[in-house]
Amino acid sequence: MQINVSQLLKSVIGTERTYTVESALNIDNQEVTFTGNARLVKTDRGILVTGQFSADILSECSRCLSRYLQHLDFVIEEEYVPTMDIVTGTDLPLPEDPGTFTIDSHNILDLSEAVRQYAILNMPLKPLCRPDCAGLCISCGANLNVTKCTCTAPVDPRWEKLVEIKSFDS
Numbered sequence: 758m759q760i761n762v763s764q765l766l767k768s769v770i771g772t773e774r775t776y777t778v779e780s781a782l783n784i785d786n787q788e789v790t791f792t793g794n795a796r797l798v799k800t801d802r803g804i805l806v807t808g809q810f811s812a813d814i815l816s817e818c819s820r821c822l823s824r825y826l827q828h829l830d831f832v833i834e835e836e837y838v839p840t841m842d843i844v845t846g847t848d849l850p851l852p853e854d855p856g857t858f859t860i861d862s863h864n865i866l867d868l869s870e871a872v873r874q875y876a877i878l879n880m881p882l883k884p885l886c887r888p889d890c891a892g893l894c895i896s897c898g899a900n901l902n903v904t905k906c907t908c909t910a911p912v913d914p915r916w917e918k919l920v921e922i923k924s925f926d927s
Contacts, residue, residue, distance in 0.1 A: 758782075758791075758872060763864035765799055766843040767837070773798040778808070782873050789814050791872055803838035803860065810872055819883040819890035821900050831879040835871050 758780040765774055779792045793810030809832050816827035838852055846923055852859070860866045869881045891901035896908035 758868035760795075760797070760866045760868070761864055762804055762860060762866045763883065763894040765804060766796060766820065766839060766860070766864060768799055770799055770801055775851065778868065779881065780869070780872075782869055782876075784814060784873060784876060787815055787878070790925055792875070793872075795868060797866070800836060803836055804866060805834070805836045806866070806871070807834045807869065808868070808872075810831065813857070814876070814880065816880070818886035818890055820885060822891040823837070823886055823903055825886040825901070827877055827880065829879050831869075831875050833871055833875045841853050858916075901925060 758778055760776060765772060772874065774797045776797070777793075778793045778795050779790065781788050781790045783789075789812050790809050790854045793808050795806055796806035797907045798807075809830070811830045813828050815824055817824055818874045835858050837860050838849075838860045840849055840851065841847070841862045841864070842849055843864065848862075857872055885901075893899065894901060894906040894908055896911065897906060899906045899908075
């Protein structure tokens, strides 16, 4: 996801370019292919990147523990600042904020780290293989999406007396 932006850095503020991007990145030790469009706009400080990306990431359901493909759609918006003056070739001071994305000394803007960070931020905290996932049986561990379990749920000892009263009324 590397783009040479030397011509864009030489142009006037407000100049924009659009790129179609398809690249593979390593996320959680798996190769994930990202596709999308990136719009680069020259600003007074550097280049503003806005883009819409999508990917399918192999995830594990938090209820039934089965593996499935999680589709992600997300938007990025970051400003990249150059580390070298495009006209004179002299080094520019690095930004004070350590999280700022930079354009390297060869005028290459690398979208990889921004896309990786946004993808991780957009992954669900509790991934579900489907909205109505039944999960696992608390007694035998059977996947309730695949099979019906005949286990009876154990009664919490704190509620045993109430269960006895209820069975007495029946």
